[in-house]
Amino acid sequence: MASKYLTGVGSESKQLATWYFTFAAILFGAQLLFGLVAAIQYVMPGFLYGVLDFSIARIIHINALVVWMVFAMFGSVYWLLPDETGIETVGIKIGKLLFWIFAAAIVVVVLVYLFIQVGPADATTIWFITEGREYIEAPRWADWGIVVVALGFVGNLFLTGMKGEQTGIVTVLMADMIAFAGLYLAGMFFTDNITVDQYWWWWVIHLWVEATWEVFVGAIAAYGLITMIGAHRKVVEMWLWIEVAMLFGSGILGLGHHYFWIGTPEYWWEIGALFSALEPLPLVAMFIHVLYDWGKTQGAEMAKEGVSEENVKSVITNKPAFTWFVLNAFGNFLGAGIWGFFHTLPQVNLYTHGTQFTSAHGHLAFFGAYATILVGMMYIAVQGTNGIKVMKHTKASLWAVSMITGGVVGMTVALTIAGYVQVLVSRAQMGATWAAYFDGQSGMWFSQAMDWRLIMGVVTFIGFIFLAKDLLTTGKNPVHER
Amino acid sequence: MANKSVWSDNRFWRRTATWVTGFASVLLIWLTFDTSAQIAMGNDQDLQNKVTKRVPGPTVINYKITYEMSAKRGHEIPVIGEKEKFFGRDDYSEEEAGALLHLGKLGSQAKNCMDCHTLLGNGAYYAPDLTKAWLDPAWGPDGAMQALTGKNTKEEAMAEFLMHPDQYPTHARMMPDLGITAKEAKGLVAFLKHMSSIDTNGFPRNFGKIKGAVHGK
Numbered sequence: 001m002a003s004k005y006l007t008g009v010g011s012e013s014k015q016l017a018t019w020y021f022t023f024a025a026i027l028f029g030a031q032l033l034f035g036l037v038a039a040i041q042y043v044m045p046g047f048l049y050g051v052l053d054f055s056i057a058r059i060i061h062i063n064a065l066v067v068w069m070v071f072a073m074f075g076s077v078y079w080l081l082p083d084e085t086g087i088e089t090v091g092i093k094i095g096k097l098l099f100w101i102f103a104a105a106i107v108v109v110v111l112v113y114l115f116i117q118v119g120p121a122d123a124t125t126i127w128f129i130t131e132g133r134e135y136i137e138a139p140r141w142a143d144w145g146i147v148v149v150a151l152g153f154v155g156n157l158f159l160t161g162m163k164g165e166q167t168g169i170v171t172v173l174m175a176d177m178i179a180f181a182g183l184y185l186a187g188m189f190f191t192d193n194i195t196v197d198q199y200w201w202w203w204v205i206h207l208w209v210e211a212t213w214e215v216f217v218g219a220i221a222a223y224g225l226i227t228m229i230g231a232h233r234k235v236v237e238m239w240l241w242i243e244v245a246m247l248f249g250s251g252i253l254g255l256g257h258h259y260f261w262i263g264t265p266e267y268w269w270e271i272g273a274l275f276s277a278l279e280p281l282p283l284v285a286m287f288i289h290v291l292y293d294w295g296k297t298q299g300a301e302m303a304k305e306g307v308s309e310e311n312v313k314s315v316i317t318n319k320p321a322f323t324w325f326v327l328n329a330f331g332n333f334l335g336a337g338i339w340g341f342f343h344t345l346p347q348v349n350l351y352t353h354g355t356q357f358t359s360a361h362g363h364l365a366f367f368g369a370y371a372t373i374l375v376g377m378m379y380i381a382v383q384g385t386n387g388i389k390v391m392k393h394t395k396a397s398l399w400a401v402s403m404i405t406g407g408v409v410g411m412t413v414a415l416t417i418a419g420y421v422q423v424l425v426s427r428a429q430m431g432a433t434w435a436a437y438f439d440g441q442s443g444m445w446f447s448q449a450m451d452w453r454l455i456m457g458v459v460t461f462i463g464f465i466f467l468a469k470d471l472l473t474t475g476k477n478p479v480h481e482r
Numbered sequence: 483m484a485n486k487s488v489w490s491d492n493r494f495w496r497r498t499a500t501w502v503t504g505f506a507s508v509l510l511i512w513l514t515f516d517t518s519a520q521i522a523m524g525n526d527q528d529l530q531n532k533v534t535k536r537v538p539g540p541t542v543i544n545y546k547i548t549y550e551m552s553a554k555r556g557h558e559i560p561v562i563g564e565k566e567k568f569f570g571r572d573d574y575s576e577e578e579a580g581a582l583l584h585l586g587k588l589g590s591q592a593k594n595c596m597d598c599h600t601l602l603g604n605g606a607y608y609a610p611d612l613t614k615a616w617l618d619p620a621w622g623p624d625g626a627m628q629a630l631t632g633k634n635t636k637e638e639a640m641a642e643f644l645m646h647p648d649q650y651p652t653h654a655r656m657m658p659d660l661g662i663t664a665k666e667a668k669g670l671v672a673f674l675k676h677m678s679s680i681d682t683n684g685f686p687r688n689f690g691k692i693k694g695a696v697h698g699k
Contacts, residue, residue: 121589132591432686
């Protein structure tokens with residue numbers, strides 16, 4: 001069943017996808033490594049002081065995260081395009097060229113971050129070293145490069161989508177990716193007015209992550225459910241459209257929860273509170289409903305055909321990928337939904353904004369909502385490239401999924417406790433001054449939480465090594481059915 | 483044939499998705515026009531005529547800024563008071579003050595301030611929030627930083643610290659030397675003073691006001 005999806009052999013689009021996944025995995029490793037440096041600096045402030053300061057470790061930690069996800073997203077689209085449209089990607093040569101340009105640009109930007117780090121307060125710094133705006137620090141030349149690469153990617157997606165068959169999944173991706181590329185432009189200007197700066201900055205950060213990325217995940221989850229368990233396309237796509245309505249319906253105006261304290265009018269309190277409270281709703285819905293609806297029809301069909309219980313075989317063709325997809329459904333709900341909702345109401349956010357609570361939410365949300373499903377896609381690609389019929393769990397894949405998930409959840413719990421201390425001491429008790437800040441930071445619960453965050457970070461990193469090992473050895477591993 | 487329900491019809495849901503997305507986008511664009519007008523920077527004229535702007539003009543550096551409870555709004559708001567010397571002057575022209583603010587804002591990006599500090603509550607959490615840093619008692623006449631840096635005014639103490647942060651360790655987590663020049667430091671302090679005058683709807687709450695808290699006696 002669904003054998004159409006099982007092979008990447010001979011497909012140029014799928015080959016290009018594996019390039020993207022490979023580079024994404026390397027950047028994922030870099031993200032974790034520099035995250036460890038930053039975590040060590042919380043525990044031992046003198047670590048690499050003056051050589052690789054916290055600010056630089058953090059830039060690379062976060063930028064690597066964003067970029068590996070973008071790479072894996074592009075890879076996922078190139079992987080599924082031939083399956084969904086029935087044809088090869090149209091501009092495959094341009095796609096390959098853009099891959100090398102994108103990868104080379106990232107290497108140059110990272111080297112500049114590492115060795116030049118900061119510049120004088122003039123426009124040359126903005127153009128060639130750093131824009132110094134959290135998450136989108138990439139210098140302006142790289143911004144333009146990213147725009148070109150994104151346009152080439154969107155072009156490929158549209159040309160292929162127009163020429164081939166247009167499924168619901170492809171239609172959603174086409175609409176979503178044009179918004180994804182367009183929104184980046186909102187972060188490419190300089191202004192002296194920091195309120196205006198932050199207003200548009202959130203258009204990139206929030207509307208990317210809490211709107212277009214979420215919808216992207218919906219489309220990928222839909223593809224994964226069809227591929228891995230042979231769920232009926234009609235059921236899957238219906239839920240995909242419902243999900244799009246709910247995600248965009250809550251996510252676009254959920255932007256308001258970033259406009260409480262940056263100098264914007266008070267009406268954003270109500271708008272932000274209402275719509276961001278709705279944001280958690282859709283996050284787990286599609287997965288559960290597809291499994292339920294599809295399982296019901298499947299069960300009815302089997303009953304009709306008279307298949308007995310003992311003869312029922314698992315329908316899952318890729319166990320590790322399926323595990324990561326399940327984690328995505330719940331991780332998304334927990335990390336983005338619950339941990340986000342925690343401090344989204346203005347009455348709470350007034351005290352929690354800009355504390356380790358935010359960091360806790362960020363860690364679990366990015367992992368739960370994006371890292372999980374993209375790792376799942378890597379497994380699907382590894383299966384297809386090696387022509388595996390049924391892919392099973394190996395010891396390494398089990399260690400990888402347990403240690404990475406356990407590590408991230410551990411970090412989240414530690415950071416939540418740290419945030420709690422910070423809110424009580426620095427904000428509620430002492431009024432957010434410089435002295436209040438450091439009093440909060442030196443509390444015993446805070447510093448122990450930071451120790452635990454580091455330990456859990458190490459656990460996550462070891463999990464990543466297992467993941468890399470598993471992905472690299474799948475091709476030769478005899479446990480899989482070929 | 484089996485009966486068909488609109489609730490399981492993909493076309494119905496596709497249209498719903500399109501309409502909902504379109505409606506949300508149009509509402510966001512409309513609100514953006516309104517917000518943009520409200521967050522546009524004021525000018526020197528406004529300050530002289532006591533017109534309150536959410537983001538005042540750069541010449542706000544000529545004035546004393548405080549953070550006061552507003553009974554009407556139920557939280558603290560920045561209040562722009564009488565003239566106050568800033569690096570020995572209180573007559574910066576619109577151009578001069580604008581140039582200082584420009585240098586400071588650019589400097590805050592060139593030095594990656596946001597990757598350790600938070601500004602308007604956004605950024606990293608490795609170092610204190612700078613939203614109202616200008617109003618922090620630590621830099622005031624009775625604060626530790628003027629004595630530590632050997633300076634007589636808030637702005638000079640701040641500038642000295644920014645130029646040589648590694649010489650004034652206030653905590654084990656030290657700010658590194660970022661090669662900030664005297665000119666850049668002046669701009670950065672102007673940027674911080676300007677930022678403290680932005681109306682942040684009461685964030686951070688009770689900034690520097692709490693007396694009798696654990697260590698605040």
